[in-house]
Amino acid sequence: MCDTCGCNVTDANRHLIEGDGRLAQTESGRDAISVLQGLLSENDRLAAHNREHFDSHRVLALNLMSSPGSGKTRLLEETIGALSGELRIAVIEGDLETENDAQRIRDKGVAAVQITTGTACHLDAHMVHDALHALDLDQVDILFIENVGNLVCPASFDLGQHRNVTLLSVTEGDDKPAKYPVMFRAADLMLISKSDLLAVLDDFSPDKAQRHLRELASTAPVHTLSARSGEGMQAWLDWLRSEHSAAKDRAAHGQTLRPAIQPDGQRLHTHEHTHQHAHHGHGRPGHD
Amino acid sequence: MRCSTRNAPGVHELAVCQGLMTQVEQIARREHAARVTRILLRIGPLSGVEPQLLSDAFPIAAAGSVAADAELAIEPQPIRVRCLTCGEESAASTNRLVCGACGDYRTQLLSGDELLLASLELERRDNV
Ligand SMILES: Nc1nc2c(ncn2[C@@H]2O[C@H](COP(=O)(O)OP(=O)(O)O)[C@@H](O)[C@H]2O)c(=O)[nH]1
Ligand SMILES: [Mg+2]
Ligand SMILES: [Zn+2]
Ligand SMILES: [Zn+2]
Numbered sequence: 001m002c003d004t005c006g007c008n009v010t011d012a013n014r015h016l017i018e019g020d021g022r023l024a025q026t027e028s029g030r031d032a033i034s035v036l037q038g039l040l041s042e043n044d045r046l047a048a049h050n051r052e053h054f055d056s057h058r059v060l061a062l063n064l065m066s067s068p069g070s071g072k073t074r075l076l077e078e079t080i081g082a083l084s085g086e087l088r089i090a091v092i093e094g095d096l097e098t099e100n101d102a103q104r105i106r107d108k109g110v111a112a113v114q115i116t117t118g119t120a121c122h123l124d125a126h127m128v129h130d131a132l133h134a135l136d137l138d139q140v141d142i143l144f145i146e147n148v149g150n151l152v153c154p155a156s157f158d159l160g161q162h163r164n165v166t167l168l169s170v171t172e173g174d175d176k177p178a179k180y181p182v183m184f185r186a187a188d189l190m191l192i193s194k195s196d197l198l199a200v201l202d203d204f205s206p207d208k209a210q211r212h213l214r215e216l217a218s219t220a221p222v223h224t225l226s227a228r229s230g231e232g233m234q235a236w237l238d239w240l241r242s243e244h245s246a247a248k249d250r251a252a253h254g255q256t257l258r259p260a261i262q263p264d265g266q267r268l269h270t271h272e273h274t275h276q277h278a279h280h281g282h283g284r285p286g287h288d
Numbered sequence: 289m290r291c292s293t294r295n296a297p298g299v300h301e302l303a304v305c306q307g308l309m310t311q312v313e314q315i316a317r318r319e320h321a322a323r324v325t326r327i328l329l330r331i332g333p334l335s336g337v338e339p340q341l342l343s344d345a346f347p348i349a350a351a352g353s354v355a356a357d358a359e360l361a362i363e364p365q366p367i368r369v370r371c372l373t374c375g376e377e378s379a380a381s382t383n384r385l386v387c388g389a390c391g392d393y394r395t396q397l398l399s400g401d402e403l404l405l406a407s408l409e410l411e412r413r414d415n416v
Contacts, residue, residue: 030325033408035315039329039337040403042307121299153300156336156403178383182336185385214393217369217385261397 043157046125050132050160055256057137060240060247061145063159063259065183066167067176068149071193071227073101075167075236076144078227080108082237087141087244092131094123095146111135122153125160142244151180162247163188164259170194170204177212185216188260189223189239196226220260301341304403305349311405316354319410324355326409332365333382335403339364367400 038044054061064072072095080089091112093102102114113131115123128145137143145161147154155164166187168176171194177184184190190213192206210222223239225232250257308327316324331339339362346360367380371387372395378388380400386393 030409030411031319031321033315033319033410035311035405035407037311037405038403039304039308039311039405042310120303122303124303153336156300156304181383181385182334185334212383215384215386217393217395217397219394 040157043125046129047158047160050125050129051162051256051258053132053137054143054160054162055247055251057140058248058251059137059140059143060163060244061143061159061161062243063145063147063154063161063164064167065147065151065154065164065186066149066169066193067151067172068095070149070167070169070172072146072149072167073104074227075191075193075225076146077104077108078230078233079144079237079240080105080110082233083142083240084109087240088139090135090137090140090143092123092128092135092143092145094127094148096148101146111139121148121150122157123147123159124157128159142240151176151183155183155186158258161259162257163243165189165191167191167193168209170197170201170206172204174204174206174209175212177209177216181216184213185218185261186259187213187218187220189221190218191236192222192224194226194228195224195231196229218261301337301345302349304337305342305345308346308405309349309353309355312355312358312408313353315408316410320413321354321410322413324358324408324410326359326361327355328406328408329360329362330365330402330404330406331362332400332402333367334397334401337403363406365399365402368398369395370398371395 051061064076066072073093076091083089089110091102091105091110092115093105093112094115095101096116102112105112113134115127115131120127123145135143145159164186166184166189168174168190170192173179177190190209192209195206198204198206206222206224213220213222221239223232223235225236227233247257308329312324312327315321329342331337331342343360343362350356350358367382367385368377369380369385369387370377371390371392373392374387374390376387376389377398380386380388380395385395385397387395
């Protein structure tokens with residue numbers, strides 16, 4: 001497999017295997033085995049499987065992340081209302097901060113599956129896969145996965161989503177991207193939420209928040225909005241429309257998409273995945 | 289208070305450790321290992337995993353396994369970026385990943401987000 005052919009070795013870790021090969025005898029007579037696998041490769045495999053489900057059903061899957069209380073569920077409620085009759089939405093709820101998040105979504109007339117994570121502080125690909133069995137993806141255009149309210153670990157676990165959307169509410173510090181770089185680096189879109197409160201919270205500067213995000217080498221777009229007042233909602237809805245149509249086009253051409261920045265293990269897996277693809281699907285005649 | 293939270297491994301790190309153990313056990317089986325004596329990980333500061341918390345979680349995840357007595361070694365990785373504008377490579381920090389030469393924020397991460405099982409040391413059954 002790929003760990004023996006060496007194709008999953010990135011520039012940064014190539015030196016680890018060059019020279020001494022993958023097997024060496026140590027002084028004590030024990031065998032040393034070079035592995036170079038992402039620690040989350042088990043999760044990544046299942047995430048890739050989830051992504052295949054989404055693509056085969058032409059579903060855009062979005063992973064929503066933020067601190068608890070930044071307004072993820074409220075944004076979903078307003079989004080469902082605004083897109084009703086246009087795009088069919090379903091929600092996987094992993095956030096336990098509010099017990100009734102799934103019920104709040106169902107009250108808007110769309111399917112919602114509550115994942116009961118227990119003490120878990122993040123969703124993983126396995127939980128999402130289980131939740132998928134409770135959904136009819138043929139009836140869905142956009143699947144939102146509301147992750148557990150936590151700025152630390154949800155970013156490490158690929159769920160199979162196409163995009164990461166990270167919320168930062170104006171009631172938090174505008175330096176959150178600097179304090180939680182792993183999370184904010186993973187954002188494909190940053191939403192500055194609860195903008196209706198900006199008038200009373202004069203110590204939050206959307207410009208500063210964006211600057212902190214750029215310092216993480218992120219080129220992700222930043223939108224400021226308020227689910228309560230409706231301000232800025234149009235740009236968000238337009239982003240959803242264009243992402244959804246792009247996802248449909250990609251799937252129609254047998255292509256997929258992963259969040260722009262993923263940890264190393266997941267990048268390795270992508271590599272492995274395309275590699276296998278090349279062997280099985282597009283092998284050149286006469287080449288074995 | 290501080291001590292008890294520090295001693296309790298993060299749920300997150302425990303989950304990562306369980307993933308690690310699945311891989312270690314697969315490799316140990318494949319290599320007919322009697323026991324795994326050393327596990328080497330490479331973890332970058334941008335991986336989202338705290339090496340200390342991972343070390344704390346390891347004995348719990350490894351208990352009763354082929355790696356129960358293994359030494360867990362973690363090599364931290366430096367953060368390095370390559371500028372997409374001027375092409376320079378430079379060192380960076382977790383929350384400042386801009387180019388060290390020209391200051392542009394459009395950089396590519398060369399190293400620092402690793403979360404890798406690098407190598408295993410083991411004793412084979414026929415060696416014992
Ligand atoms: N002022 C204001 N409050 C909001 C807005 N969006 C959400 N909230 C409030 O913030 C709290 C947490 O919102 P919720 O959607 O449950 O956050 P979640 O934990 O991220 O899902 C609730 O009391 C919401 O009513 C907003 O745009 N403006
Ligand atoms: Mg919620
Ligand atoms: Zn977690
Ligand atoms: Zn530069």
